[in-house]
Amino acid sequence: MAEAVTVDAFVRWLKHFAETVHDSAGHLTQLDSAIGDADHGTNMDRGLKAVVGVLDTNGFDSPDALFKKVGMTLVSTVGGASGPLYGTFFLRFGSALQGVESIGSKELGKAFRAGVDGIVARGKAELEDKTMYDAWAPALEAFDQAAADGLAAALSAAASAAAEGRDATTDLLARKGRASYLGERSVGHQDPGATSTTMLLESAAATLV
């Protein structure tokens, strides 16, 4: 089982994501300026800095303990729409891994789905509402389809699909989140949450295998 993902690998994932968001905070905020309130980069960066602080000062003996702490930290520090959404994602993602002996592509796929179900339960987004869900939905599907080819293939397929989903948000008219207030004027701008979600999956592909 060379494929099994360890707690250490998850920690590397989260730190890689934190770094990516930190480096792209200006870009994410810029995207949020166009159709939101100019804070998505700041929000995510603040929350992920807190997460890194937690990772640096705590040891975790199980993925579910790790992700419970990560989820709660995001809920408690991000605020806005992305705080409860990313927070809920990680809480559910961790729960799904509870008691799982060895985390391979199948287990990871289930955990991703559980996390995204949490996002939908919280935010009630549907496909093409122009939210982070438009990156998540195709990513889940691609992951499952490539799962049989191994974790690396699945993660890389998910990241590519997320990127496509993210790009496709540009042409959508927003129906959820702040961008929905803009009506027609939301068309032509890429969704910031779908952008950070794509970063999360790209970080996973870069660190979990």
Next chain:
Amino acid sequence: MAEAVTVDAFVRWLKHFAETVHDSAGHLTQLDSAIGDADHGTNMDRGLKAVVGVLDTNGFDSPDALFKKVGMTLVSTVGGASGPLYGTFFLRFGSALQGVESIGSKELGKAFRAGVDGIVARGKAELEDKTMYDAWAPALEAFDQAAADGLAAALSAAASAAAEGRDATTDLLARKGRASYLGERSVGHQDPGATSTTMLLESAAATLV
């Protein structure tokens, strides 16, 4: 006594001044922006419009009745520093002409001096304080020196001297009025009140003879 100034001539003077100020209101306000509060043109224009309204709807049988009304109108409509100063000028100017049979250069010179004494009594400006007095003081002197050569010569000398006084305000450090708040920074800007005073004397030269 072909030289005697009539009420009609005084009315022409006031209207000419009103028109000049109206056309230069932007310029006067611009000067006041640099070292004051950006309203000298607006203030003078408002007051002189009221004066023209009074002239158009009233007849006056004496210069002192005319200038009493003009002075009161300016006091009641201009406000700021220039309202009481120009108002007082015309009130005293008119009083000095009370009972004067024929107004020649000598009588006019006295009236100018009385008016300017009023300005000094009200505003306590001294020479080189960078105020309208810096246009008035040389104008009075030039008028008196040229008075023997007739009214036209006296008025034209006064107007030229006022313009020189006005130009000389540029290099002065203000000690009175709003410009005084700027200290050193008031140097290098022409005083708006000295500018409108010069217009008043140029209008006199153009209309009273």
Next chain:
Amino acid sequence: MKKLINDPADVVKEALRGMEAAHRDHVRVDHDHAIIYRLDAPRQGKVGLISGGGSGHEPMHGGFVGTGMLDAACAGEMFTSPVPDQMMEATKQVDGGAGVLHIVKNYTGDVMNFEMAAEMAAADSGIEVQSVVTDDDVAVQDSLYTAGRRGVGVTVLLEKIVGAAAEEGRPLQDVADLARSINDQGRSMGMALTSCTVPSAGKATFDLADDEMEVGIGIHGEPGRKRLPLAPAKDVAAMLVDPIVGDLPYQQGDSVIAFVNGMGGTPLIELYVMYNEVAQILDKAGITVARSLVGNYMTSLDMAGCSVTLLKVDDELVGLWDAPVDTPGLRWGCSDHG
């Protein structure tokens, strides 16, 4: 960016310190949780009222904490809803045994964070919590399939009126019902002459030419529904009032509280000019202004612009409006600190 601040990251924290120092007679501040409390909270037997939202809207909400209005306000980061921990903590602190009402403006983030807090508070402490969500912004098309309308100006009026009702000792259900009926009777619309600048972003959220304005804006610097040529106050007033009056059918003789709110960068003199226009439109429409409020009460950082809110009122609401209120941001009547 030109602001009277130090490090952009510290603005909220430092403003709370300044607010506390300036208003020690009205509020105390829990800086760890960024919560502003009424000095005498919790009041036994009184329904606790808490609200909260992103910072950058001052005096809302912290400035509305005090006798006759809120018991606590949770301050989020700039334009970012507060986190559930804050609302949970505030809920516990202000509960005087009669339950707690959460007053939430309808933004996805605010709604979700308050929801999580209410869930946690119920599980954790058994405190009875009800929530009312304000959504009065007629600039946003309402629909089952969208995030719905934004909560804007009516929130201020609601906090005042419901605050008076809670002060009277009314039970939680009554207070919550009253809050919902107020939200139903209130409508708002806003416009901007300039964008605001979020300190951490460092530059204006949107660019607007010298001869343009945004109509149908919210309070977070998000662009509006349309960009239009700059117009005189008279026309702006009509653009804001007409959709409000059209949205909630008015009858001749209806009474309203009329609220002209500044967005933070607009001075009072302009708000009075606007109010003069609004009052004339209402007069022509046969709508009676029972009470009015004009000022910068719900701001969007340094944005220049304004919003208009009309709240239909009856004698009961006017009575509650007139009841004493004593907060940093809103004050009248004979207040009694006893």
Next chain:
Amino acid sequence: MKKLINDPADVVKEALRGMEAAHRDHVRVDHDHAIIYRLDAPRQGKVGLISGGGSGHEPMHGGFVGTGMLDAACAGEMFTSPVPDQMMEATKQVDGGAGVLHIVKNYTGDVMNFEMAAEMAAADSGIEVQSVVTDDDVAVQDSLYTAGRRGVGVTVLLEKIVGAAAEEGRPLQDVADLARSINDQGRSMGMALTSCTVPSAGKATFDLADDEMEVGIGIHGEPGRKRLPLAPAKDVAAMLVDPIVGDLPYQQGDSVIAFVNGMGGTPLIELYVMYNEVAQILDKAGITVARSLVGNYMTSLDMAGCSVTLLKVDDELVGLWDAPVDTPGLRWGCSDHG
């Protein structure tokens, strides 16, 4: 120019209409004379307090008319002192037999117009008039040979405190003496992040680069004493407080009313950040803040910036400060309209 106005020439007139409509419970307005009156003026046996000045500083002075503060305010044109006719009329209308105090900010125009009004009122009606001229701006060097210091923030504090003294029924001489001693104990200094725009001028009075500020400004958009690089709130606070404290020697343990005032375009959150800095400087200097006031009370149209005023107080002044006041712009305590 981006403003919520109609014709620039009508701004003052229309704002007075809007103000009257918004505050019918506090004031009435004589539109012919542009005078804002307290509803119950004249009060028999009470010294009448009138102030006035150019418009563009709202809520000052019209917003300070009401119980416990002014009896009337004369509104001049934009940034232009009112004319003597207004002060004469107001003096007659508010005199309740105990005489009238004119509160005048030290500007050449204001002083001369009030002087003419006082002369006319004395000649015309025999009403006893005293004048107090405020000149608290330490940015301006004082000298026998100049126009002297400007009257700024202390005017607001003075109107409140002297208003309470007049309300108590103190005689004119006492009230005037009190006013002068307040002016002697108060000092201010202001700064601007942006120029204001006078509506009739149509463009900014001065240009300021994105990384510059003006320090030592007044309230009429006049440029300041120096142009400096933009600085953090902490440094700005020191630039404003230090010259004030240096000008009027303070001793450890002195008490002050600390007033952080916004210039109109600066939102409350920034004023709280500033107040936080000011409070810390005073604390370090051993100066006790007895009371504070933070907000946009004496504005300069849409200028962004602030001023700091410190007024040395004793128990008597604090007592008068705490006394009820009920005006559109300043309100506290238990007011009694009887």
